[in-house]
Amino acid sequence: MSALVIGSTGKTGRRILSRLTDLGHPVRGVSRRTDIVFDWERPETWSAALEGIDAAYVCYYSDLAVPGAPGVIEAFAEKAASAGVERLVLLSGRGEHQAENCEDIIRESGLGWTIVRAGWFAQNFDEGDLRQDVVDGTIALSAGETPEPFVDAEDIADVAAAAMVDERHAGRVYDVTGPRLLTFHDAAAMLTEASGRPVRYMxxxxxxxxxxxxxxxxxxxxxxxxxxxxxxxxxxLGTGVQDAIGREPRSFADYCAAAEAAGAWR
Incomplete structure (x- = not known):
């Protein structure tokens, strides 16, 4: 199987690329910064990326909720089908109405498919815009007191990589979450404990x-x-991690400890 990982320098893509490489699968990682360029805004770059590919991980930049995303996803699915791709694994946005429209497009494409539906990444706190907020000590968001089942990008990568190489995942929707609901106050407290620096949620x-x-x-x-x-x-909570790969998802506390050990906020 030849695999394509779109967004191979991003939070999920680079992890999936690593897993597939370690498993010995021929894999091509593409983004706007790779030798084979892939740019969602330049459809003329898609053909070279798709050449000789059996399965593709589809991560849309910047988000499936962006206006116009369904039209782009539909055009990509058509291009993938014409290139001989057999399976698409779509990273979708949990609770996003327009992302659900994109899921429908993938389902109706005539290709094999798996949907990996995820919400807030734990890695937003160390690999995204909120890293500096953690360092500065204040996470300011309009999330109120709403709890979120923060999901570890490592779990997303494990599920997506399995879906890329195993036909048993065809036609499945995996709702991937962490094991607990946490408010952003809870998350800030765990970040404080792990990092040793005061972090508050405002x-x-x-x-x-x-x-x-x-x-x-x-x-x-x-x-x-x-x-x-x-x-x-x-x-x-969802059970996508358990359903796809048969283990419990990683906890937010474990994520915080691993990120601190890697020097994320130093």
Whole structure:
């Protein structure tokens, strides 16, 4: 099996690339910065990436909730089918209405498919925009007191890599979460304990959050996305990790300890 990992330098993609390489599968990692360039905004780059590929991990940048994403995903699925790809593994956004539209497109593509549906990555606190907030000591978001089942990107990678190489995962939707619901206050307390530096969560109103993001290039989108997913719709646990690979998901506390040991916030 020849595998394609789109977004191979990102949080999930680089982990999946590593797993497939370790398993001995021929794998091609692509992004806007690889030798074989893949750019979602430049469809002319897709053909070279898809050449000779059997299964593809589809991670859409920046998010399936971005306006216009369904049209791009539909065009990509058609291109993949014409290139002879047999299976798509889609990383989808948990609780995102437009992501569900993209899931439907993949299901109806005529290709084999697996959906890996994930919410808030634990790694957002050390590999994403919130790393500096942790270092500075204040995480300011419009999440209120809504609990979130933070999911470890390592678990997402394990599930997605299994789906890429094993046909038993065909036609499955895996709702991947961590093992506990935690508020951002809970997360801040665990980050404090692991890092040894004081970290607090400061809830913002929607208006305050939008004002704070006024200079961010994706500010309006991020504010709209948070308003959508932090209304409580994701405040429940999934069993995707258990169903796909037969073990319990990693805890947020374990993530914090591993990130600190790796020097994430130093």
């Amino acid at each position: 809830p913002l109103t929607d208006a305050q959050f939008r004002a704070a993001l006024a200079e961010h290039p994706y500010g309006e989108f991020l504010a709209d996305l948070c308003a959508e997913v932090f209304d409580g719709r994701n405040a429940h």
